[in-house]
Amino acid sequence: MSYIQGISSELEDLIFLEDVEASMLFRIDGNVVESCFNKKYSQELLRTVQWCKANVEKVSLEMRSNNLNKVTYELNEFCVLFFVVNSITILTALANQNVNLSLLSIEAKRKSQIIANYL
Amino acid sequence: MQITAGTTSHRSINQATKTIIKDVIDNINGTPDFLLVAFTPNYQSKEDYEYALAKICEESGTKNVIGGIFPGVATSNELPTTQGCSVMGFKGDEVQIQPPFDYTNVRINPKKGAQEIKNAYKATDKLSKLGFFLTPGPFYQTDAFEQLKVLDTFFAKKFKKMFNLIGRIINKNMGKNGYGSTLFADTILKTLVEDGVKNALGGATIDLDMEKCYQFSGENVFQNALVGTIFSSDKLSFNNNWTFDKSQHSRNFFLTEFLKSSGYVQKINKKPANEAFLELIDISRDLYDEAFGKLSYASLLYLSALENEYEDYVPFVSVCHPILDGVIATVPEKSLCNDNIKADFFTQSGTGIQKSAFECANNLIQGLTDLRFGIFINCSNRLLIAGDKIDKENKLIEQALGEDVPFITLYSGGEFSLINQKPIYSAVSIHGFVAGEPTVNTKNVVF
Amino acid sequence: MTRAERISSGIEGLDVLLQGGLIKNSINSIVGSSGTGKTTFALAYVYQGLLEGDHILYLSFEESPSKLMSEAESLGIKIKEIAKNYNDLIHLVESEKIVEFMTNILPALAQKLKYKNVKHTRIILDPLTPILWEFPSEKDQRKVLTKIYHHLSSLGTVLQTIEEPNAFGQTDIGAVETRVPIYLSDSVIHIQNLGLGGKYNRTCKIVKSRRTAHHEGIYPLEFAFGQGISIDTSSVAEIIIDSKTNDVRYLELKKKIKEMSKDKDPKKQIIAQIANNLLGEREKREGKENIELVNVLTDPQILQEVKK
Numbered sequence: 001m002s003y004i005q006g007i008s009s010e011l012e013d014l015i016f017l018e019d020v021e022a023s024m025l026f027r028i029d030g031n032v033v034e035s036c037f038n039k040k041y042s043q044e045l046l047r048t049v050q051w052c053k054a055n056v057e058k059v060s061l062e063m064r065s066n067n068l069n070k071v072t073y074e075l076n077e078f079c080v081l082f083f084v085v086n087s088i089t090i091l092t093a094l095a096n097q098n099v100n101l102s103l104l105s106i107e108a109k110r111k112s113q114i115i116a117n118y119l
Numbered sequence: 120m121q122i123t124a125g126t127t128s129h130r131s132i133n134q135a136t137k138t139i140i141k142d143v144i145d146n147i148n149g150t151p152d153f154l155l156v157a158f159t160p161n162y163q164s165k166e167d168y169e170y171a172l173a174k175i176c177e178e179s180g181t182k183n184v185i186g187g188i189f190p191g192v193a194t195s196n197e198l199p200t201t202q203g204c205s206v207m208g209f210k211g212d213e214v215q216i217q218p219p220f221d222y223t224n225v226r227i228n229p230k231k232g233a234q235e236i237k238n239a240y241k242a243t244d245k246l247s248k249l250g251f252f253l254t255p256g257p258f259y260q261t262d263a264f265e266q267l268k269v270l271d272t273f274f275a276k277k278f279k280k281m282f283n284l285i286g287r288i289i290n291k292n293m294g295k296n297g298y299g300s301t302l303f304a305d306t307i308l309k310t311l312v313e314d315g316v317k318n319a320l321g322g323a324t325i326d327l328d329m330e331k332c333y334q335f336s337g338e339n340v341f342q343n344a345l346v347g348t349i350f351s352s353d354k355l356s357f358n359n360n361w362t363f364d365k366s367q368h369s370r371n372f373f374l375t376e377f378l379k380s381s382g383y384v385q386k387i388n389k390k391p392a393n394e395a396f397l398e399l400i401d402i403s404r405d406l407y408d409e410a411f412g413k414l415s416y417a418s419l420l421y422l423s424a425l426e427n428e429y430e431d432y433v434p435f436v437s438v439c440h441p442i443l444d445g446v447i448a449t450v451p452e453k454s455l456c457n458d459n460i461k462a463d464f465f466t467q468s469g470t471g472i473q474k475s476a477f478e479c480a481n482n483l484i485q486g487l488t489d490l491r492f493g494i495f496i497n498c499s500n501r502l503l504i505a506g507d508k509i510d511k512e513n514k515l516i517e518q519a520l521g522e523d524v525p526f527i528t529l530y531s532g533g534e535f536s537l538i539n540q541k542p543i544y545s546a547v548s549i550h551g552f553v554a555g556e557p558t559v560n561t562k563n564v565v566f
Numbered sequence: 567m568t569r570a571e572r573i574s575s576g577i578e579g580l581d582v583l584l585q586g587g588l589i590k591n592s593i594n595s596i597v598g599s600s601g602t603g604k605t606t607f608a609l610a611y612v613y614q615g616l617l618e619g620d621h622i623l624y625l626s627f628e629e630s631p632s633k634l635m636s637e638a639e640s641l642g643i644k645i646k647e648i649a650k651n652y653n654d655l656i657h658l659v660e661s662e663k664i665v666e667f668m669t670n671i672l673p674a675l676a677q678k679l680k681y682k683n684v685k686h687t688r689i690i691l692d693p694l695t696p697i698l699w700e701f702p703s704e705k706d707q708r709k710v711l712t713k714i715y716h717h718l719s720s721l722g723t724v725l726q727t728i729e730e731p732n733a734f735g736q737t738d739i740g741a742v743e744t745r746v747p748i749y750l751s752d753s754v755i756h757i758q759n760l761g762l763g764g765k766y767n768r769t770c771k772i773v774k775s776r777r778t779a780h781h782e783g784i785y786p787l788e789f790a791f792g793q794g795i796s797i798d799t800s801s802v803a804e805i806i807i808d809s810k811t812n813d814v815r816y817l818e819l820k821k822k823i824k825e826m827s828k829d830k831d832p833k834k835q836i837i838a839q840i841a842n843n844l845l846g847e848r849e850k851r852e853g854k855e856n857i858e859l860v861n862v863l864t865d866p867q868i869l870q871e872v873k874k
Contacts, residue, residue, distance in 0.1 A: 003765070004801035013202060016130035017161065027766050029758070031784040034801075046840065070507065087762040100327065102506035103201045106191065109507040110128060110198045119765040 003118040004034060010111045011036040017107060019099035021045055021078070024052065024092045025085065025115060028060035033089060045094070048078045052092055056082070060090050070105060081105065085112045086119055120211030121147050122492045124194040124525035128203030132162040135204045136171040140178045143206045151179055151208040153216040153348070155494070156186035156335055157529050158204045160326035168333055168340045171204075176338050179208075185219040185346045186335040187253045187324030191502045191509070191530035195517055198510050199502070199528070207527040213491065214554060215245065217349045221336040225254055225345040229303035232345040233310035240316045245351035249318040249359060249552055250311070251494065252347030254304060256325030256332045256532035257449075304535050305451040307345075308542035317540055320359050320552045321347070322496035325532025332532070356487060356557040361536045362479040363422070363434045363548035364471035372399060374423075374460040377450075384437070385445040392446040396421075396437065399464050422465040422547055425454055429541045432463055436500060436546045449546045467547060469508055472501050476512040479549045480519035487555030493526035495551035502530040504547075520553065570777050573686070573723055576614025577607060578790070579797030583772055583781045584753070590686065592752035592776070593715050593724045595694075597744060602757045602768070603787070603795055604727035605629070608692045609638045609645065610794035611725050612655065615688035616648040621722070623679075624656040624690040625672075627664065627697065631656035642792040664700050668710055676717035687722030694747055695729040707746040715750060726751075752776045757787060770797050782842075 007025060014023040015038050022045065024035040030053055037045075059071055059082050073080040079099055083091040091112045095104060125143035129135040135158075144151065156175060158168060168188070176182050193199035194207065209216055220239050225232035236250045304323065311319060324332040336346040350357060372395065376386035387395035397407060400421055424432035435449045454460070476497070484490060495516065502509055513528060520526060534550040536543045543550070572587035581587040588594050596604045608624070615622050626634060635652050638645050649655055659667050679687065691697075701707045718724045731743045748754050753775040759768045769784040786798040827838035 002800045013128065013130040017202060027760070027769070027784065028762075029760065031766075031769070031771065033766055033784065050840070086764055088760050088764050088766055100503070102503040103190065103327075105507035106199060106502070106509055107128075107201050109510075110200060113198065 006118045007034045007115050008036065010114050014093055014104075014107060014111055017095075017099075017104060019096040020093055020104060021096060022049060022092075022094040023111075024049070024094070026052070026056040026060075026090045026092055028057060028064070028088050028090060030054065030057045044076050044078070048076055048080065048094055051075065052080060052094065056090060056092065063090070070109075072101065081108055083108045083112045086116045089115070089119060091115060120209070120213040120491060121151075122207065122209055122211075122525050123147055124205070124207040124492070124527050126192060126194045126197040126200055126203060126205040128200040130202065132158070132167045132171050132204075133174075136174050139204045139206050140175060144175065144179045144208055147179075147208050147210050149210065150181050151210045152181065152183060153209045154179060154181065154184045154186075155207040155527060156184055156204070157192040157206070157527070158186070158188050159192060159201055160188040160190060160332065161202050163331075165331070165333065165340055165342075168335070169338070172335055172340060173338050175206075182337040183216065183218055183348075184335060184337055185251075185253065185348055187346070187529075188326060188333050189322075189324060189529045189531055190327045190499045193509075193513050193528040193530075195513070195520075195524065195526045199513065199530075205527055205529075207492070207494070207525065209492075213354050214350055214352045215243065217243065217351075219336045219346060219348045221334070221339065221341060221344050221346045223341055223344045225307075226303055226343050229306040230310050232303075233307045233314065235345065236307070236311060236319065236347055236349075237314040237316055239347070239349045240319075243349055243351040246353050247355060247357045248349055248351040249320060249357045250316060250347060250349050250537070251552075252307075252319065252321040252345055253334050254307070254321060254323045254345050254533070254535075255334065255343050256323045304533055304544050305453055305542075308535055308537055308544055311537055312540050312542050315540075316537060318357065318359055318552075319535070319537035320494065320496060320550055321535040322529055322531035322550070323533035323535075325499055327499065350552075350554070352554065354556070355491060355554045357552055357554050358483045358485065358487060359536055359538055359550070359552035360479060360482045361534065361538070361543050361545065361548055361550040362475045362482070363424075363465075363545060364467050364475045365432070365465060366471040366474065367466040367468060369464045369466060370399065371461060371463055372423075374450075374455070374462055375458065377445075377455050384448050384450075387446065391444040393444050396446045400466070422467060423448055423450070424463045424465055425450060426461060426463075427454070430543060432465075433543060433545045434465060434547055451544060467501075467504055469505050472505055473508070473512045473515055476549050477515035477519055479551055480516040480553075483551055483553045484519060484555070486558055487553065488558045490520055490524045490553055490555035493520055493524060493551060493553040495526060495528040495549060496531050496534045497528050497549045498534055498547045499530040499532055500547045501549065524553075526553075573620075573688075574614050574618070576610040576612075576617075576793075577795050577797060578793055579785065579799040580755070580770070582799045583770075583785065583797065584775060585778050585780060588723055588725070589752060589777060590723055591719045593719060593726070593750065594753045594755070595726050595728050595747055595751040596755050596757060597728045597730050597748065597773075598757035599730045599759070602730075602759045603789065604729075604757065605634070605637065605692055606641060606643075606789065606794045607755075607757070608690045608725055608727055609634065609641070609643050611688060612690060613638070613643045613645050613648075613794070616645060619685070621679075621684045621687040622649070622655040622690075623687055623721075624692065626656055626658050626692050627661070627695075628693060630658050638794075641789065641794050643794050661696060664697055668697055668700070668714060672714060673717050676721050679721055684721070689718050689722055689724045691724065691726035693729055694726040695743075698728075698743065698747065704742075704746050708750070711747060711750050730756075748774070753778070753780075765798075 011023040014020055015036050021038045025033040027033055069084050071082045077097055079095050079097050081093045085091050093108050123143050123146045127135050127138040191199050191201050192205035194205045217239055220235045222232045222235045236252055240250050324334050326332050334341045334344045334346045372388050374384055375389045377384045384392045386392055421437050422434040423437045424434040427433055437446050437448045534548050536550045570589040573590055574581055574587045596607045598604050612622055631653055701710055728744050728747055731741050754773040756771045756773045765786050768787045770787040771784045772780040790796040823838045823841045826834045
């Protein structure tokens with residue numbers, strides 16, 4: 001399996017969790033390395049994805065300078081979770097606000113460690 | 120003695136099963152004697168679990184398998200997963216593990232379920248023995264909310280969003296047939312005491328959505344069954360114990376009025392329970408709603424602990440809700456017998472939870488050396504409180520047991536222990552057992 | 567889409583991303599900040615040209631030919647072995663002569679070569695940035711560059727390198743300093759070095775490529791001895807084998823987006839842009855899902871939203 005297939009598979013695992021709508025691997029400057037979406041698209045989701053893309057740079061700067069591992073935002077109908085993977089990539093999970101954040105963060109942490117091994 | 124433990128994670132149950140067979144079960148040379156298999160509930164369909172178990176039995180060559188579904192599963196040296204499978208495999212003569220027993224409809228007749236455990240327990244005459252069993256998760260009996268009926272549907276809707284966990288139980292299972300889980304676990308433990316069973320460890324399978332939960336025995340997947348086995352040995356000793364986060368004890372109070380059928384507390388200190396609860400945690404209604412409106416599990420940070428004849432405190436979850444006047448609690452129905460029940464109030468924290476896990480593991484190793492393995496039943500609520508810091512808890516257990524000692528942790532919907540005939544049924548706690556060689560009693564050494 | 571004649575860029579992986587290579591007689595820009603590998607890109611392009619027997623016109627505005635040669639050598643690009651007299655290939659244009667060179671000499675040179683009936687030429691402008699400094703107004707830049715490009719593209723395929731003025735980690739490729747050449751280029755390749763290590767530290771991204779359904783992700787890039795630079799396209803290679811990419815539905819979708827982007831209605835243009843961005847990231851998505859995406863995007867209700 002190529003490294004990118006591996007990453008893609010890990011991201012796909014995340015969207016199989018209940019209420020998780022999208023998972024993306026961003027580089028800290030906002031470029032998307034790989035992403036995975038739930039089959040149901042909505043305008044709200046697209047808007048939130050755009051928001052993530054536009055803000056990941058700011059968030060990552062904040063995370064790096066303050067040594068944060070995880071940041072959670074609530075916006076629109078969604079909850080966005082940023083998880084540091086390594087010095088240049090950030091795992092982002094986009095979920096419905098009713099998501100069980102604890103379970104999601106356990107899995108996101110797990111995934112970020114696996115993805116870090118690919119990079 | 121060969122013991123392997125491992126965890127795998129994948130969105131597809133087939134893939135997860137394949138990996139666990141390859142990476143864990145195949146590590147045992149020859150056919151394993153016994154497998155403890157735990158899957159997470161996300162795969163949902165019963166057929167999926169049946170297929171996975173059939174595959175595990177076929178590839179491993181043994182049908183001595185028990186297990187069930189748990190929201191989180193973990194093994195030593197691995198991060199816990201909420202989407203995958205953990206397995207512990209055994210082969211060797213040091214510990215005898217009996218062929219698994221199962222009893223369906225344990226919710227209707229818990230005493231008969233206890234009989235199964237007792238029979239298996241009495242069937243072995245080894246020096247050390249311990250019953251291990253898994254049950255269905257929380258269910259409410261038909262009349263659980265009888266007295267709330269007028270408000271039922273209204274609450275059911277409101278509950279769903281505010282309290283994922285408890286709300287969903289009420290929303291989905293109110294009025295369904297079945298025995299209250301707290302009651303049947305309590306009954307099993309008390310029956311075991313009467314039958315002379317000394318030590319046991321158990322946990323309830325659970326899906327956090329409170330939909331279906333499954334128990335495994337051999338190739339069979341059950342929905343309302345008790346499954347279990349007996350660990351016994353002449354050479355090794357078994358220690359079992361339990362604990363919960365007692366670090367933040369705040370004050371005492373009295374449960375003054377409650378529904379005896381469901382653990383629903385109407386009045387605390389003779390005031391409406393909801394109001395009194397907020398007073399206890401010293402927080403205003405608005406602030407509570409704002410802070411916990413979307414975090415159902417945050418309410419689980421508060422525990423009411425009841426005194427009982429065996430222990431100082433046995434903790435239960437209390438959940439406050441903006442619309443109810445009362446407080447929902449997981450107190451076993453039978454404990455609600457007097458009119459004035461003294462309770463203690465504890466606040467749970469991530470750090471406290473970690474410390475209590477370490478404390479539990481540390482207590483377990485007392486008097487043992489050369490540990491072989493450990494099995495822990497941890498509360499799924501503790502998993503929710505800890506979130507992604509849950510691996511720290513496992514690291515602390517590892518620290519206590521020693522690096523090379525394999526262990527498995529199942530995050531359950533109820534934890535039960537029988538410790539030298541002392542029955543403990545509790546919530547938000549960790550129960551465990553370890554096997555090791557007893558340390559030489561120095562008193563017997565003659566110089 | 568008409569099949570344009572393409573030439574190999576000489577960069578491993580880039581031809582895959584560009585669906586076969588650079589379009590013949592096009593203007594191509596490599597944009598990146600200092601130390602990202604722009605010149606190495608250019609040298610690999612020269613080397614490939616020499617292998618294919620192309621004529622080379624390397625106009626260096628900063629480095630001397632000997633310095634460039636030693637740089638090529640250090641990376642194992644064996645230009646020297648093929649072209650004994652590299653001074654014929656590489657010409658240093660000194661800064662004080664830039665204005666005259668750009669306005670008079672270069673057009674004349676181009677004319678001359680054209681009349682000589684020289685075979686396909688690979689023209690390298692490395693870096694274009696000093697020229698831009700000489701013509702600070704965007705209007706002048708546009709005027710000079712259009713003229714030059716007109717002459718050069720009739721001669722062969724142009725590769726120019728542009729210094730990205732941004733600070734570390736920022737990717738504002740639309741900065742004033744680079745706007746005009748990017749606007750006039752047929753293809754723009756953005757290379758970055760975040761300086762933090764790891765697989766995605768150095769990357770390449772095709773920002774724009776006319777007449778090419780190029781891949782839009784970011785791809786790891788590394789310096790490789792012997793070939794200068796190589797781009798990791800392992801993720802793309804699989805897509806090419808995968809029949810999904812050539813799925814008619816996918817092509818249909820691309821067409822739909824393209825049509826929408828040309829629509830006079832600004833709302834539709836915005837939607838096309840969003841769809842294009844998302845598609846770029848999700849080349850691997852199934853054709854059917856892509857169609858669903860466009861259906862969502864063309865929903866009248868969503869149009870209303872955008873209008874708001």
